[in-house]
Amino acid sequence: xxxxxxxxxxxxxxxxxxxxxxxxxxxxxxxxxxxxxxxxxxxxxxxxxxxxxxxxxxxxxxxxxxxxxxxxxxxxxxxxxxxxxxxxxxxxxxxxxxxxxxxxxxxxxxxxxxxxxxxxxxxxxxxxxxxxxxxxxxxxxxxxxxxxxxxxxxxxxxxxxxxxxxxxxxxxxxxxxxxxxxxxxxxxxxxxxxxxxxxxxxxxxxxxxxxxxxxxxxxxxxxxxxxxxxxxxxxxxxxxxxxx
Numbered sequence: 447x448x449x450x451x452x453x454x455x456x457x458x459x460x461x462x463x464x465x466x467x468x469x470x471x472x473x474x475x476x477x478x479x480x481x482x483x484x485x486x487x488x489x490x491x492x493x494x495x496x497x498x499x500x501x502x503x504x505x506x507x508x509x510x511x512x513x514x515x516x517x518x519x520x521x522x523x524x525x526x527x528x529x530x531x532x533x534x535x536x537x538x539x540x541x542x543x544x545x546x547x548x549x550x551x552x553x554x555x556x557x558x559x560x561x562x563x564x565x566x567x568x569x570x571x572x573x574x575x576x577x578x579x580x581x582x583x584x585x586x587x588x589x590x591x592x593x594x595x596x597x598x599x600x601x602x603x604x605x606x607x608x609x610x611x612x613x614x615x616x617x618x619x620x621x622x623x624x625x626x627x628x629x630x631x632x633x634x635x636x637x638x639x640x641x642x643x644x645x646x647x648x649x650x651x652x653x654x655x656x657x658x659x660x661x662x663x664x665x666x667x668x669x670x671x672x673x674x675x676x677x678x679x680x681x682x683x684x685x686x687x688x689x690x
């Protein structure tokens with residue numbers, strides 16, 4: 447494959463899935479576009495795909511390709527201009543006693559036990575419940591050399607793990623799981639705040655937060671992080687905090 451990302455995209459093959467039930471909107475059918483899973487996609491090309499609205503799940507790089515619905519909007523934080531509200535500042539200050547480490551992804555009993563508790567508490571109504579070790583391995587450990595596990599610990603005890611990809615011009619938040627019995631810490635929010643600061647520290651302009659859907663309440667939190675851009679009609683535009 448060419449080292450030029452635009453040339454690489456022109457030669458990369460893509461495949462679509464048959465229509466299937468949408469995971470986010472009831473009574474909707476979805477179609478997904480996948481980059482060729484057999485292709486050698488380097489970091490430059492993966493970065494370019496991300497800039498065109500693609501995401502990663504395990505080894506698969508994909509984006510929604512629904513013909514009659516444009517509800518899924520890729521979003522990213524413009525980290526150099528990040529603004530924090532009072533609640534976010536309180537959460538940040540509350541969690542300054544946590545230690546942070548970035549490690550190579552792996553499946554351990556400690557990671558899986560936390561993941562299983564998180565899935566049981568937060569997603570017992572979804573297709574990820576009950577948690578499964580093979581699913582953890584294929585979803586979070588396998589996939590890309592750019593991936594990292596960012597640990598958040600309190601006095602040695604694991605409280606949260608952010609799974610991220612380190613792109614050429616961004617960090618991409620793939621998934622986060624955390625201790626459900628520490629609700630007072632708002633760990634999910636703290637992880638995003640840390641990632642915004644870490645992206646800025648690495649002098650990268652964007653933090654990708656995945657897809658945002660206006661009608662999906664579970665995704666409404668993403669517009670709390672400002673300034674936020676959404677990829678719509680093949681370009682990135684500003685999304686105000688009151689978008690929903």
